[in-house]
Amino acid sequence: MKSGKRWEAELVPERRERILIVDDEATNRYFLETALSREYETVLACDGFEAVTLMREKRPDLILLDVMMPGLSGFDLCRMIKSEEPFSEIPVIFLTALDSVEAETEGLEAGGIDFLQKPVNPLLLKLRIGNHLELNRRNRLIREQMALLIIQKEELERAYDKISQIATIDELTGLRNRRFFNSSLTAAISMARRHGQPLSVILADLDHFKLVNDNFGHHAGDAVLAAFGRVLRDTVRAEDIVARWGGEEFIILLQNSDAPSAVLLAERLRVACEDISLEMHGVTVSFGVTELKERDDDESFLARADRAMYRAKREGRNRVAVG
Numbered sequence: 001m002k003s004g005k006r007w008e009a010e011l012v013p014e015r016r017e018r019i020l021i022v023d024d025e026a027t028n029r030y031f032l033e034t035a036l037s038r039e040y041e042t043v044l045a046c047d048g049f050e051a052v053t054l055m056r057e058k059r060p061d062l063i064l065l066d067v068m069m070p071g072l073s074g075f076d077l078c079r080m081i082k083s084e085e086p087f088s089e090i091p092v093i094f095l096t097a098l099d100s101v102e103a104e105t106e107g108l109e110a111g112g113i114d115f116l117q118k119p120v121n122p123l124l125l126k127l128r129i130g131n132h133l134e135l136n137r138r139n140r141l142i143r144e145q146m147a148l149l150i151i152q153k154e155e156l157e158r159a160y161d162k163i164s165q166i167a168t169i170d171e172l173t174g175l176r177n178r179r180f181f182n183s184s185l186t187a188a189i190s191m192a193r194r195h196g197q198p199l200s201v202i203l204a205d206l207d208h209f210k211l212v213n214d215n216f217g218h219h220a221g222d223a224v225l226a227a228f229g230r231v232l233r234d235t236v237r238a239e240d241i242v243a244r245w246g247g248e249e250f251i252i253l254l255q256n257s258d259a260p261s262a263v264l265l266a267e268r269l270r271v272a273c274e275d276i277s278l279e280m281h282g283v284t285v286s287f288g289v290t291e292l293k294e295r296d297d298d299e300s301f302l303a304r305a306d307r308a309m310y311r312a313k314r315e316g317r318n319r320v321a322v323g
């Protein structure tokens, strides 16, 4: 992000600014050129058509425009300039002998930023030109900063999405983490209640997992956890939420599922682990299943699943118990 000081520095023009002087009378062109050429680079055009050519070639920072000219009038030329990107940003000051409210109105409506009567005082002209050029530099800078801000905002949003995703994923298994599960649980419970649908949870705990770490090292332990994570991912439905609850514990939230169908799924998971026993280093899994009851809150719902899982352990492990 650019600091305030930098911002001010960018308002100082990098080069001499260029002024296009458009007037059909040579004496007027000469007068203006003489008045301005010390401070500014001047480009002279004797009619509207030459002005258009020079504008495209020289990209002036400001245009001093006579109104009454043969061919294209100053008003018509101004309307042309204002309708053509990127020239529409160039400030146009009318300099004319016309002295009427109507003329001034037409000039400002055509897109002119100022309307001065001839003969103009050179000092006043320079002050006005200076003001308009500075305003234009500020506007340009604001537009650039806005464009930059939009880009930065998009980058920040992308980074934020990535961080939020990382913050909800368990690194080892690629499953959701406990934090994500907890934040989804409350919403899932109220949705189940609103739609009168059953909601079940399966708590899974790897049996004697500590032995794998102790006997074969942490790499082997991690491999077992990852293997079970894959079993879970391959078995559950897309709408179910699977998370690593912590350590060797995993949890699955089954939307629109009652206890009997949750038991079936748990049983499938149990068998799938036996099928890849080698990969699991012989580790089996105990499951606790429960369905949401009317008086349940998040805590009592999960506590019942936990008790069921411990009963499965007590009853000999590698089994599914319902709470």
Ligand SMILES: [Mg+2]
Pocket: 023, 024, 025, 066, 067, 068, 069
């Ligand atoms: Mg004229």
